[in-house]
Amino acid sequence: MNPLNPPAGVINATADSILSGPSFETKMERLSETEMLLNMGPQHPSTHGVLRVVLKLDGEVVTGAMPDVGYLHRGVEKLSENRLYPQVIVLTDRDDYLCAMLNNWAYCLAVEQLLKVEVPARAEYIRVLVGELNRIASHLVLIGTFGIDIGAFTPFLYAFGREREMILDLLDQVSGARITYNYIRIGGVMADLPAGWTEKAGKFVAHMRACLKEYDDLLTYNPIFLDRTRGVGILSKESAVSYGVAGPNLRASGVPLDLRKMAPYGVYGKFDFEMALGKNGDCFDRYLVRRNEIEQSLRIIEQALEALPAGDILGKVPKANIRPPAGEAYAHIEGARGWLGVYLISDGSLQPYRMHVRAPSFISLAVLQEILKGWKVADVVAILGSIDIVLGEVDR
Amino acid sequence: MFDYFCAIGNMGWAFVKGLGVTFKYLFSPAVTVQYPYEKLTPSELFRGALAFHPDLCISCDMCVRACPSNCISLEAKRNEQTKKKDLQWYRIDFAKCNYCRLCEEICLTKPKSVHHSREFELTFTSRNDFVVEWRPERPQPKALEPGQEWVKFLTQGRPPGRRRAKSPEGKK
Amino acid sequence: MSFQTPWAVLGPAVPSQTPEGIRRRYQRSVLLVLFLLGAVVLASVWLGEPAIRFEALMSRLSELVARKGWPWWVPDFVRLIVPCSLILIFVQLVPVFVLWWELKVAAHIQVRLGPMHVGLWHGWAQPLADGLKLLLKEDIVPAGADRWVHFLAPIVAFVPAYVCYAPIPFGADMAAADLDIGVLFVLGLSGLTVIGLLMAGWGSNNKYSALGGLRAAAQVVSYEVPRVISVLPVVMWAGSLSLSQIMAAQSGLWGGVIPKWFIFYPVIGQVSFLIYLICAVAETNRVPFDIAEAESELVSGFHTEYSGMKFAFFFMAEYAYVFLGSALGAVLFLGGAEPLPLMRWLPTYVVFFGKTMFLVFVFIWFRWTFPRLRVDRLMDFCWKFLLPWSLVNVLLAGLVFLVRWG
Incomplete structure (x- = not known):
């Protein structure tokens, strides 16, 4: 057989084997006469990484969907079992590479719970500052890539190429890296803010506000964009709660749940901000919640810059040989994509006995099977873009 | 009927507003940095390629243990006269290094014997070259300026394989 | 006008981003663009009308034929072959130029610089380099492809684009074939390209391509209808289907002030122009109507499985159609080669290209501003x-024409 030109039966056989595989046999019914199977990904421009979605199509209409994850599995949780406690922070950077600061934070909170360390006030404020900046950067990626998924390319270059780049520059000046910060440390932060940084951050807040107006003109209230997103991919309150979705996706469905408000960690209790809420849980609401959350984050940053106290940046933590007492801890924060939880078991040694990350995008991804059905191929891309997944975090 | 025309008018206005934003930026100066011709200055804390000073190192192994990706290795020999450990060789595998600063933070010497330079243009053309080796008998490195060619600071450390082939000892 | 610029917040990242650096660069590029425009205009004025020159040459050739006793058909043959070859060359060059124009406009809309390297000045040779790359690339035919359909599709898509240029009047007396049914010819033939897209979608043995090809067929066939109907008022007004006569009907002024272009005809002119513009964008499968390509949904739609020169043919067809749609729009609604009142000294083809490039700019401007419509909404928009x-x-x-001209 010529491998470059196999007979027709062979090609059909591959489609059949996909269908009859153990996972798809059970999850998707057999194809009918008018249906076809479309493999979206793992190499596809808008699956945001290496996600594979197997779609069952009737013409353009999706009649079944199966997200298939695991292409980016690096075993972060297992790897952390033979890393020292400070070394695991480096791994958490790679979990959700769009908001590494928040990952650092969640992990450090868990270790601090084990160690029972007090974090100095200045370090807490710095954490809020960099965390919120990173949250804005992450939401900007959503605004940009969601635009691309819908077909508008220019907002991507404004949000991703300009504003996010500025945030990365600010965080670079703080931590020395642009994406994988390794900045928030057990008991505090790595380094103090450099001179002049607070003024720059203050200027950035004003700049970002002006930019949000431009995004509104360009994307948010564009009739085509509204037409593509309103009423598409509705995730009802009930199913959002039952799937365990959290964060902006849940708030878009109208459930007021924000850890920064409900269970304030760090110094979040001291800030005055609102929870961005949606109504219908469609793609537009999911987008709008993020867009409004940027505004709220800017408010928090402004207040934190004003109230930034002087003092130490690192609590009383040994420089080497961090050895928490045996026990377990669970800490969760409001990540850019939802509840970011870290569960740690310590056996009293230098390395965690077990670490587990509650990755918000993994849980959001589970919703896909339900909300993709009945929409068109074009909507699949919009829905996938709006639930804002990061495959680094999904597969870990 | 009136509502219908209002809706069309609003839509048209929204389109015009969007077009206005892009038209405005058509005449704005670009933010692009023409990379090979102009280079950004890295920030003060920037974590660039690791630099190593063999004469400062006390071979304490702290960096080797602190490294999360096992990219550092060294060998030391105990000097019977000074009761200290003499560094034999020090290797960094830049293919593994993930630029996390943990080795620099843990380093006990002052100034730090292993630290991040502000060099961001580190490139290698072969997989073997990623392993860079330093030895104390080599001349002391100069201060690292940003924008300096990375080769200059790596003159003290070279890939082990390449060194053997080209060094004068190899010819003997 | 206030621009949101990073260096206003974080300070200049590189020396060229200081206020003086930006101003200097800006001034330099504006001066350069003005200088180039001036040079082109001066050169064209110096060259004069090519149609007149061509006629002069032809009469000399006829004399030569008569004197030397060459066969009688030589002048006719030359008259036939020269415009054809000129158009063939022109159609090859149009994508090169329009692509560069698109790259640069898109880049500046997105606060980038775009290609700056190839050709040493603002990347003018980038499309040529791209073309060369595509020529040298391996031609891949996917396993299980319908080989002949796959092979023929780019040709079927490209040839109508080339033929459509025949009746376009690039200036006074500059149409290669001044057909009496020019409008019908262009609109009819440009609809044929969709067969090529459909063949590409079918022949690639790829589900994405198949979806793209089918989408393209549905879209182009639908948008053909309002496009043709939107052109009808112009035809009724000018009383002719010949492009050069429509152009001639638009010479002169309304009330001594407004140029007598059809776009300035109250209400009817603007509505037809808008509908024409929308449909022309849709016909070329560009954003916001690029559902057939839909980079983010169907990877690249019908040309996912094409590489090398075959892909280049699709690409050239697209850009040829962008130019064609703009040229047709310029002829039908903007008076074609009719200059503005005070610019009579300009050669007609410069005027024509000026208007066409403006419409091409509008195409590009749309593309880099709007999101993409969904398939069903696209159809709704067309039919409803x-x-x-x-x-x-x-x-x-x-009604208006009936009342006015009785």
């Missing part, structure tokens, strides 16, 4: 919005 309004427009035009 554009078609009724274009029909109303034709009715209105008929």
Whole structure:
């Protein structure tokens, strides 16, 4: 057989084997006469990484969907079992590479719970500052890539190429890296803010506000964009709660749940901000919640810059040989994509006995099977873009 | 009927507003940095390629243990006269290094014997070259300026394989 | 006007981003663009009307034929072959130029610089380099492809684009073939390209391509209808289907002030122009109507499985159609080669290219501003919005012309 030109039966056989595989046999019914199977990904421009979605199509209409994850599995949780406690922070950077600061934070909170360390006030404020900046950067990626998924390319270059780049520059000046910060440390932060940084951050807040107006003109209230997103991919309150979705996706469905408000960690209790809420849980609401959350984050940053106290940046933590007492801890924060939880078991040694990350995008991804059905191929891309997944975090 | 025309008018206005934003930026100066011709200055804390000073190192192994990706290795020999450990060789595998600063933070010497330079243009053309080796008998490195060619600071450390082939000892 | 710039917040990242650096660079590029425009205009004025020169050459050739006793058909043959070859060369060059224009406009809209390296000045040779790359690339035919359909599709897509240029009047007396049914010819033939897209979608043995090809077929066939209807008022007004006569009908001034272009005809002109513009964008499968390509949904739609020169043919067809749609729009609504009142000294083809490039700019401007419509909404928009309004427009035009000219 010529491998470059196999007979027709062979090609059909591959489609059949996909269908009859153990996972798809059970999850998707057999194809009918008018249906076809479309493999979206793992190499596809808008699956945001290496996600594979197997779609069952009737013409353009999706009649079944199966997200298939695991292409980016690096075993972060297992790897952390033979890393020292400070070394695991480096791994958490790679979990959700769009908001590494928040990952650092969640992990450090868990270790601090084990160690029972007090974090100095200045370090807490710095954490809020960099965390919120990173949250804005992450939401900007959503605004940009969601635009691309819908077909508008220019907002991507404004949000991703300009504003996010500025945030990365600010965080670079703080931590020395642009994406994988390794900045928030057990008991505090790595380094103090450099001179002049607070003024720059203050200027950035004003700049970002002006930019949000431009995004509104360009994307948010564009009739085509509204037409593509309103009423598409509705995730009802009930199913959002039952799937365990959290964060902006849940708030878009109208459930007021924000850890920064409900269970304030760090110094979040001291800030005055609102929870961005949606109504219908469609793609537009999911987008709008993020867009409004940027505004709220800017408010928090402004207040934190004003109230930034002087003092130490690192609590009383040994420089080497961090050895928490045996026990377990669970800490969760409001990540850019939802509840970011870290569960740690310590056996009293230098390395965690077990670490587990509650990755918000993994849980959001589970919703896909339900909300993709009945929409068109074009909507699949919009829905996938709006639930804002990061495959680094999904597969870990 | 009136509502219908209002809706069309609003839509048209929204389109015009969007077009206005892009038209405005058509005449704005670009933010692009023409990379090979102009280079950004890295920030003060920037974590660039690791630099190593063999004469400062006390071979304490702290960096080797602190490294999360096992990219550092060294060998030391105990000097019977000074009761200290003499560094034999020090290797960094830049293919593994993930630029996390943990080795620099843990380093006990002052100034730090292993630290991040502000060099961001580190490139290698072969997989073997990623392993860079330093030895104390080599001349002391100069201060690292940003924008300096990375080769200059790596003159003290070279890939082990390449060194053997080209060094004068190899010819003997 | 206030621009949101990073260096206003974080300080200049590189020396060229200091206020003086930006101003200097800006001034330099504006001066350069003005200088180049001036040079082109001066050169064209110096060269004069090519049609007149060509006629002069032809009469000399006829004399030569008569004197030397060459066969009688030589002048006719030359008259036939020269415009054809010129158009063939032109159609090859149009994508090169329009692509560069698009790259640069898109880049500046997105606060980038775009290609700056190839050709040493603002990347003018980038499209040529791209073309060369595509020529040298391996031609891949996917396993299980319908080989002949796969092979023929780019040709079927490209040839109509080339033929459509025949009746376009690039200036006074500059149409390669001044057909009496020019409008019909262009609109009819440009619809044929969709067969090529459909063949590409079918022949690639790829589900994405198949979806793209089918989408393209549905879209182009639908948008053909309001497009043709939107052109009707112009035809009724000018009383001819010949492009050069439509152009001639638009010479002169209304009330001594407004150029007598059809776009300035109250209500009817603007409505037909808008519908024409929308449909022209849709016909070329570009954003916001690029559902057939849909980079983010169908990877690249019908040309996912094409590489090398075959891909280049699709690419050239697209850009040729962008130029064609703009040229047709310029002829039908903007008076074609009719200059503005005070610019009579300009050669007609410069005027024509000026208007066409403006419309091409509008195409590009749309592309880099708007999101993409969904398939069903696209059809809704065509059949439920554009078609009724274009029909109303034709009715209105008929009434107005009937009342005015009795």
